[in-house]
Amino acid sequence: MKFAIMFPGQGSQKVGMGLDLYEKNSLAKEIFSLVNNIVGRNISDVFLHGPQEELNQTRNTQISIVTISVVLSMLLQEKTKERNFDFNPIACCGHSLGELTALWYLNVLELEDLLKLVSIRGELMQNAPSGSMAAILNLSTEQIEKLIENAIELKDKVVIANYNSPNQTVVSGNKEAFEKGKLPELVKQIGGKAIILPVSGAFHSPLMADPANRFNLELDKAIKHELTPLNTYIYQNYDGLPSNNYAIIKEKIKKQMTSPVYWTQTINNLVKDNVTNIVEIGPGKVLTGLVQKINPNLECFNVYDLESLENFINVYESKLLKFSKTT
Helix, strand or coil, rough: EEEEEECCCCCCCCCCCCCHHHHHCHHHHHHHHHHHHHHHHCCCHHHHHHHHHHHHHHHHHHHHHHHHHHHHHHHHHHHHHCCCCCCCCEEEEEECHHHHHHHCCCCCHHHHHHHHHHHHHHHHHHHCCCCCEEEEECCCCHHHHHHHHHHHCCCCCCCEEEHHHHHHEEEEHHHHHHHHHHHHHHHHHHCCCEEEECCCCCCHHHHHHHHHHHHHHHHHHCCCCCCCCCEEEECCCCCCCEEEEEHHHHHHHCCHHHCCEEEEHHHHHHHHCCCCEEECCCCHHHHHHHHHHHHHCCCEEEEECCHHHHHHHHHHHHHHHHHHHCC
């Protein structure tokens, strides 16, 4: 039994997420208050009560998702220790924004540094140069790469941003390449479907160079170079490969905003390294859905509220007992 954990990124938000945490748990209230103080506004009211349009603003979305993921992670560790066992994943990863949460989980970032970085990242990405993104379904990455290379409307204007699953790839780039049906029509002509995403920037593309440079200045202040390797490997978006070296981790995270998210490769590498179970910690089940399309043999779990947290702890404890009896 080898568990990995993954943290969600933008797109997993929903008004009301964390409401049961706020109403029933003092730690959650404490963390929500800390986040409000750090970002300088009542962000918890936005993700608890909405409206959805306000939550969907990148500056609000990113800090909200990370806040929920942090609280659930802290409660998971707290409640397993109360029951006299530890939850010890062998690997960790996160999709885009979620990679920062993973760095906090592995103690590469302190909590307050994480929250400050995410707040800055959200503001920078919301105010990034205009661009567009689209999810492309039912085409292979090779077909999409060939289309971008050969179509004059797309060449040097559009890049692959997310390798999400074998049948979902996200592209990003100049707005003009997406307007007036250019990209959707070209995709349709070769048997695919393009869904324009409700974002204002070309995330994970070269157009993010200026926001990335400004973010990296803050990253330098937050991540200290440690000589002792991490005990747990983080599989990073930049190449989908594992690392436990602080310097390498830092260099890869610096390239994340302008590079593709190699999510399919990340999951495949986890499986190659004998991971058998994955738990998604944070709002929604977006990553779980992608993982099941990448490798249906992986057993996936979700921790997104107090009930699912308790359910997972019970399942994990039973697996732990069963595993200990057979080894």
